[in-house]
Amino acid sequence: MEEIFDQIETLGKTEKRVAMATLVATRGTSPKKEGAKMWVSEAGRILGGVTIGGCADARVIEEAEESLASSEPRLLSVALGEEDAWEGGFTCAGTIQVMIEPLDLTGSEDNLLNLYRTIRAEVENGKCAVVVTLLQYPDRQGGVLSKMLVFEDGEMKGTLGDAALDKEARLKALDLIQKRTSRTVALDANPSSAEVFFEVHGPRPTLIIFGAGHISIPLVGLAREMGLRTVVVDGRPRFATRERFPDVDELLIGIPSEIAEQLSYTVSTFVVLTAHDYKYDIPVLKTVIETEAVYIGLLGSKRRGQAILKFLEESGVDAQLLARVRVPTGLDIGAQTAQEIALSILAEAVAVKAGRTGRPMRETRDEGKSEK
Numbered sequence: 001m002e003e004i005f006d007q008i009e010t011l012g013k014t015e016k017r018v019a020m021a022t023l024v025a026t027r028g029t030s031p032k033k034e035g036a037k038m039w040v041s042e043a044g045r046i047l048g049g050v051t052i053g054g055c056a057d058a059r060v061i062e063e064a065e066e067s068l069a070s071s072e073p074r075l076l077s078v079a080l081g082e083e084d085a086w087e088g089g090f091t092c093a094g095t096i097q098v099m100i101e102p103l104d105l106t107g108s109e110d111n112l113l114n115l116y117r118t119i120r121a122e123v124e125n126g127k128c129a130v131v132v133t134l135l136q137y138p139d140r141q142g143g144v145l146s147k148m149l150v151f152e153d154g155e156m157k158g159t160l161g162d163a164a165l166d167k168e169a170r171l172k173a174l175d176l177i178q179k180r181t182s183r184t185v186a187l188d189a190n191p192s193s194a195e196v197f198f199e200v201h202g203p204r205p206t207l208i209i210f211g212a213g214h215i216s217i218p219l220v221g222l223a224r225e226m227g228l229r230t231v232v233v234d235g236r237p238r239f240a241t242r243e244r245f246p247d248v249d250e251l252l253i254g255i256p257s258e259i260a261e262q263l264s265y266t267v268s269t270f271v272v273l274t275a276h277d278y279k280y281d282i283p284v285l286k287t288v289i290e291t292e293a294v295y296i297g298l299l300g301s302k303r304r305g306q307a308i309l310k311f312l313e314e315s316g317v318d319a320q321l322l323a324r325v326r327v328p329t330g331l332d333i334g335a336q337t338a339q340e341i342a343l344s345i346l347a348e349a350v351a352v353k354a355g356r357t358g359r360p361m362r363e364t365r366d367e368g369k370s371e372k
């Protein structure tokens with residue numbers, strides 16, 4: 001969600017006041033996730049979107065203009081019929097809930113603007129932070145929604161107006177930091193029974209590729225398009241070059257297993273081994289399967305993969321850890337070219353992180369239920 005900070009800075013160069021519309025809940029399968037934003041300026045400029053267009057965004061724009069006029073936030077619920085849902089990028093009818101807040105970009109007195117600046121500083125330091133908002137308007141004071149900020153180390157800033165609610169919200173925020181997911185949740189401690197929106201911010205997800213072969217090149221390119229930070233590791237200087245990987249964020253040359261031990265891995269880290277060499281793959285796997293990396297993929301045939309996993313198990317590596325390794329890596333899409341293989345790998349990685357199977361959309365059903 002780093003683009004949010006860039007959008008604020010971009011708008012600040014030309015606009016004085018904007019309405020920030022945030023998608024806080026969806027009922028139905030939406031192309032946009034909770035936390036998606038649309039900005040509406042006093043001059044009518046539109047940036048971003050909470051759907052991919054259609055009647056829903058038009059309604060949000062109208063409400064945003066009224067929020068700017070009144071200088072008060074709004075909570076908007078938009079029910080979508082089948083036609084509206086299709087037009088807005090939803091695969092089925094449902095409801096979206098949007099929080100709209102006026103934001104002053106001209107001075108340092110706007111608490112909401114300062115809050116996002118605080119978050120940006122955390123993210124730039126490699127840390128996460130969560131904006132927690134109580135989605136109930138009677139609790140606001142002076143046109144400001146009840147909010148608090150929860151940092152990665154558990155520190156809190158602000159309050160939702162109730163000590164027990166703050167305590168439960170803090171625990172939920174720390175849980176969602178681990179999942180790197182923004183979400184609206186009903187909390188038991190909330191005396192008003194209103195839902196609470198958790199907007200999670202953190203560093204970009206990272207793709208670490210061990211091996212600078214030909215498949216790694218489109219992997220880096222596609223990952224960049226997806227907004228991932230990319231790292232390529234290889235022990236061969238003539239393969240790990242900027243000429244071959246002009247868009248990679250970090251290029252590390254050395255003994256892969258030693259470099260693997262020095263890198264950091266989070267629940268937003270994808271790891272793919274493409275060297276197709278036992279002396280590289282086995283020691284690197286021994287390190288990365290012990291980490292929090294959400295996805296570990298090994299390039300190669302099923303037979304080769306089973307041989308490597310069997311060797312590791314006989315070497316004393318826990319079978320449950322070995323089960324984390326996806327080999328052959330990628331979804332079965334009939335990939336033949338390097339570009340197609342890269343697509344299949346990243347598609348599986350995204351599915352694993354989201355807890356999805358990778359089945360065709362027509363065979364899945366998203367109930368769209370809010371989390372308790």
